[in-house]
Amino acid sequence: xxxxxxxxxxxxxxxxxxxxxxxxxxxxxxxxxxxxxxxxxxxxxxxxxxxxxxxxxxxxxxxxxxxxxxxxxxxxxxxxxxxxxxxxxxxxxxxxxxxxxxxxxxxxxxxxxxxxxxxxxxxxxxxxxxxxxxxxxxxxxxxxxxxxxxxxxxxxxxxxxxxxxxxxxxxxxxxxxxxxxxxxxxxxxxxxxxxxxxxxxxxxxxxxxxxxxxxxxxxxxxxxxxxxxxxxxxxxxxxxxxxxxxxxxxxxxxx
Amino acid sequence: xxxxxxxxxxxxxxxxxxxxxxxxxxxxxxxxxxxxxxxxxxxxxxxxxxxxxxxxxxxxxxxxxxxxxxxxxxxxxxxxxxxxxxxxxxxxxxxxxxxxxxxxxxxxxxxxxxxxxxxxxxxxxxxxxxxxxxxxxxxxxxxxxxxxxxxxxxxxxxxxxxxxxxxxxxxxxxxxxxxxxxxxxxxxxxxxxxxxxxxxxxxxxxxxxxxxxxxxxxxxxxxxxxxxxxxxxxxxxxxxxxxxxxxxxxxxxxxxxxxxxxxxxxxxxxxxxxxxxxxxxxxxxxxxxxxx
Numbered sequence: 001x002x003x004x005x006x007x008x009x010x011x012x013x014x015x016x017x018x019x020x021x022x023x024x025x026x027x028x029x030x031x032x033x034x035x036x037x038x039x040x041x042x043x044x045x046x047x048x049x050x051x052x053x054x055x056x057x058x059x060x061x062x063x064x065x066x067x068x069x070x071x072x073x074x075x076x077x078x079x080x081x082x083x084x085x086x087x088x089x090x091x092x093x094x095x096x097x098x099x100x101x102x103x104x105x106x107x108x109x110x111x112x113x114x115x116x117x118x119x120x121x122x123x124x125x126x127x128x129x130x131x132x133x134x135x136x137x138x139x140x141x142x143x144x145x146x147x148x149x150x151x152x153x154x155x156x157x158x159x160x161x162x163x164x165x166x167x168x169x170x171x172x173x174x175x176x177x178x179x180x181x182x183x184x185x186x187x188x189x190x191x192x193x194x195x196x197x198x199x200x201x202x203x204x205x206x207x208x209x210x211x212x213x214x215x216x217x218x219x220x221x222x223x224x225x226x227x228x229x230x231x232x233x234x235x236x237x238x239x240x241x242x243x244x245x246x247x248x249x250x251x252x253x254x255x
Numbered sequence: 256x257x258x259x260x261x262x263x264x265x266x267x268x269x270x271x272x273x274x275x276x277x278x279x280x281x282x283x284x285x286x287x288x289x290x291x292x293x294x295x296x297x298x299x300x301x302x303x304x305x306x307x308x309x310x311x312x313x314x315x316x317x318x319x320x321x322x323x324x325x326x327x328x329x330x331x332x333x334x335x336x337x338x339x340x341x342x343x344x345x346x347x348x349x350x351x352x353x354x355x356x357x358x359x360x361x362x363x364x365x366x367x368x369x370x371x372x373x374x375x376x377x378x379x380x381x382x383x384x385x386x387x388x389x390x391x392x393x394x395x396x397x398x399x400x401x402x403x404x405x406x407x408x409x410x411x412x413x414x415x416x417x418x419x420x421x422x423x424x425x426x427x428x429x430x431x432x433x434x435x436x437x438x439x440x441x442x443x444x445x446x447x448x449x450x451x452x453x454x455x456x457x458x459x460x461x462x463x464x465x466x467x468x469x470x471x472x473x474x475x476x477x478x479x480x481x482x483x484x485x486x487x488x489x490x491x492x493x494x495x496x497x498x499x500x501x502x503x504x505x506x507x508x509x510x511x512x513x514x515x516x517x518x519x520x521x522x523x524x525x526x527x528x529x530x531x532x533x534x535x536x537x538x539x540x541x542x543x544x545x546x547x
Binding site for chain 1: 336342487543
């Protein structure tokens with residue numbers, strides 16, 4: 001870009017000196033260029049499911065959290081899960097073994113040795129898995145996409161999920177929230193897991209919570225122990241806060 | 256549209272002679288589609304015929320503004336970062352490593368060259384044929400025929416699945432990038448899970464890449480995608496792997512040229528039983544990092 005040249009809006013008629021053969025998809029009335037992007041609010045459209053990404057380092061308790069969400073929400077919402085484990089089926093098998101969800105509601109995708117690529121750079125395999133679930137099990141209310149265990153720089157593409165939860169754990173060291181990284185700072189919800197282990201690993205929960213709030217500003221942080229609260233009460237409340245009024249009412253009437 | 260896109264200055268810049276020659280060439284190329292369009296206009300829906308004529312006029316107008324093959328679109332299609340799900344497919348390399356056939360850079364190079372000369376040649380031919388067919392008046396029927404031809408040239412069900420999975424991924428990206436492959440074909444005409452080389456050919460056509468360019472991209476991807484997978488799985492030196500891709504360059508170009516030259520006459524059908532077997536064994540595995 002030459003700084004001495006004015007920037008022009010390529011979509012404005014007559015503004016672009018570069019000849020163009022086709023109208024861009026966004027300029028054609030009535031044509032949605034995204035396919036999977038069907039509505040103004042959500043990726044899956046107003047009537048499609050909410051998509052929540054669940055990421056975090058290896059062993060931080062992502063699968064345990066997904067299992068808890070499935071247990072609590074499985075019979076209240078129409079739920080689907082996509083897992084991205086290193087060896088394909090490990091996490092999916094865990095969920096199936098624990099009978100949290102019927103087989104057909106869990107899809108495992110291969111990530112080609114690159115878990116963060118599959119959720120951020122080339123989300124095709126995950127998009128296909130989500131689309132397959134939506135096609136096979138209408139009407140879905142919620143799709144959880146669980147990433148493979150990765151590092152602190154991993155985050156979900158906005159083209160794949162509507163909101164994302166980043167899960168770290170106390171046993172990983174109380175300096176993790178201070179280190180930050182896109183997951184810790186940018187996720188819509190930060191969950192600090194396994195608080196019951198704090199006394200055993202010498203982690204200071206106050207320091208972790210303070211650091212997390214400092215790097216995240218007003219972003220929510222939940223400290224939890226699934227051993228003490230297997231229902232993941234606070235995370236479930238946060239998820240229900242996002243799934244939409246109609247679905248929330250349906251889930252509430254189930255109780 | 257014509258009056259806006261055809262500025263007088265542009266016409267004044269080129270001599271009458273040149274313009275006449277250019278239109279003559281364009282007309283000879285497009286004579287078939289114009290006649291077809293005219294016939295359709297008499298017999299069938301006016302809109303389609305109108306679209307074909309508009310396509311002809313558009314090409315004539317832009318003839319001296321756009322090069323015959325758009326290199327930027329070609330580079331975008333060959334770029335492995337173009338999101339189409341290719342990174343989760345190893346093209347048989349993961350199984351070849353498990354079977355001990357690929358273990359280092361020299362064995363990888365032999366594997367890649369073999370893959371290029373067989374699967375690579377076939378996909379290059381299909382991509383070139385799809386690219387050429389995409390702008391024909393009967394593009395929809397031609398692409399359907401090519402879909403069947405692709406199935407017939409891919410004996411392994413696992414490979415057919417992998418090809419359609421990547422086609423589904425690429426068409427999502429292509430749909431966002433280009434309104435349609437051509438005036439006679441829409442993305443929807445290809446179906447939900449088209450074969451990858453066919454989508455590649457149509458995307459090439461949409462980006463004004465000629466059939467030989469489409470073949471080149473297909474042949475290049477037949478080498479570059481599995482080489483990246485091997486690099487990840489064996490933690491090979493990326494510099495050495497890049498050198499392999501460059502060394503195979505002349506073979507890639509030769510394969511692509513051979514495929515594109517004859518794409519109007521016949522489609523290559525060189526199958527490789529080894530790759531078929533590797534794909535089938537891989538699909539039956541419990542633990543794998545790649546989808547194919």
